[in-house]
Amino acid sequence: MKYNPKNERIKREYCEFKKEADCKDDKTIEAMRSAIVRFEQFTGFKDFATFNRNQATGFKNHIAITKSKKGDVLSIATQLTVLNNVQIFLRWLAAQKGFKSKIPKDDIAFFNLTDKQQRAAKSSKSMDFPTIEQIRHVLSNMPHETEVEKRDRAIIAFTILTAARVSAIATFKMKHFDPSRQLIIQDPREVDTKFSKLIETFLVNVGDDILQIFREWVEYLRNEKLFGANDPLFPKSFNVHDENACFVVGGLSRQHWANSAPIREIFKKAFQNAGLKYYNPHSFRHTLVHDAMQKGANVEELKALSQNLGHEHLLTTLTSYGNITPHRQSELIKGMGRRKDDGLLLQISHLISSYNRI
Template identity: 30%
Template sequence: MDKINNIDNVNIRRRYERILGDLEGYAKSTVRTKVDDVGKFDEFLEGKDFRKLNEDMAIKYKNHLKGLMSTEKPIQLKTVHGKLLSVIEFYNWLRKQPGYKRRVKESAIQCFRLSRKETNSIATQINLIETPNLDQILELVDSIKGDTEVGMRDKGIFSLTLLTGIRVKSLTMLRLKDFDRKRLILTLNPLDDVDTKFGETMNPVIVPLDDNLLNQFIYWFDYLQKVKGFTPENPLFPMTEVKQMEGSLSYTATTVTNKFWKSPTAVNKIFKDRIKAAGLSHFTPHSLRHALVQIFISLNPTEVEKLALSQNLGHKSPVTTYGQYAKYDVNKRSEILSKENLQNIINRSSWNINDALEQKIDLMNMDLNQKYEEILKHLLKNINTQQ
């Protein structure tokens, strides 16, 4: 499809982009996604003005996007839904602007929506993420040699990512000053150039699931301060320094600079390369957020502890944490729901019931003894009075 620009459409899209960023306060990445989605619809219009929208055009575009699900590089229905919502949001805003309100009909905008059956299938879809267990993560960290700065840094990256569930784009922007060593707390402040989801300031506490992982990160932090002489403003996980070996055409990459990475891409590559070298199945940095939740649940935390972890991950509600992150693949579910494991659950429950009964009986006995003593005292008092 050749790109045909309508100058009015281009101008209103630019204005919408400014509104999303400056007034609505969306993150740059979110603004870019929404505006790009509207731009794709503008291309589909082939020069027609946004005001010309009718029900037939909306349905044709919806079917066009759904058709992309059957191409060589298919997109998912969830992606189609997101792109259509971007266009719906744009038109809902557009209808309030001078010169558009009477020209764009609400019924036409509604035709962008997917059917109830399609939206329900998206809402109930389970996106299973390959999630490593604690033993695999320990095996991975142990496989990285710690005799170079790059090795020590990478051990620290894997350790901190699991113990806090921090997102990669936040991790790459951390400075030394963002870590409180005494209290084991990070400060993620968007106003200090640390990118966070929804631009919120966060203070994740390190969850000490494993002493070895915690020590790997602390050792790296101390190394940067005491050996490298880094200042509080220097990056916590700096770029790799690539140097040409003396008297050779070869290059070495064993030390680090004092510069920040330009994007999370480098960290994603570290994950990919280190996991492959360790001979483990691939998993993403984000999957360690899921791993943290699943490992934490296995420790049988209280409701208060569950809430604390949820807030530590920056979630508004525990429903998000344990509804989205505590999803198991069929193999894990089979293990949990196996006859052997269920018997263990029954045994634990029986023990808890018996233990509770014993405690109840003890309390009843104590109560009876106390009442018996009170009755005796009362009888003795009456006898003494009569005498």
């Protein structure tokens, strides 16, 4: 049995509730639905009304040995996400008419991982990301004769200038860039931003050479391609037939990409051609934050960068992208006692002097 009609009706109602009442986006709802389907597959698509603690513990043990598409056992973080999504669903179902007496609420807690496992799932691992110089090396090795090559190079330059999410990059229009203010307006009504936030992103100063690549691209679209305000900032390419009736890239269209997959391929190809390991677009967010920290950015500057990334709180930026590598941690610890010009030490010294004069 590949599905249960009763369960399908309940899942539709739940997904509608999460979208319309709980205001969740489609990606979040799909992740929830997928977790519920995993649980159904484990139980053999039994009615949700038959839920009990044995199903909970059995599924928890099953998910612990389940392998991903890559052949690896699911990470503890993924396990936690799946189990939490199933728990949230069952708690909702237990409050619905006809299920209040059928689903034991205490049994839902049997999905819980141990405290140690939950801490491991929520801990952040060291993230590998490219340096500004590596990105500059990639850009310098990218061909830029054809309009498609110009676009590809501009996308990578733009990503380090803004650290915009790849889903947003695929949906930007020309009008979302204000050249006079060097500002990218991520309008959620037209741009696919996380949590549908309005984000104002100013181009970060990572070098005039990188900025020039993006500027020339915008000028090319406006002056050569005659793109207007509602045309895509990074248009998809179109294919034509060559003399052998094979598809080849013919040029740029005036359409947006349907998804972000082509952008990831551009990154992969560019890094490989430059002789470097592949870094995905999202890793550039780590690059910008770490570059700012290493340059000694103050709290106000870090807060500005945090807002550039679309974060309401600086702590979100630091915990998500500011983890220090073990090597850098070692350097900082070793240098703590040798920094005679440290601003904080000077302040402490002045305070001590003032105190002694009292």
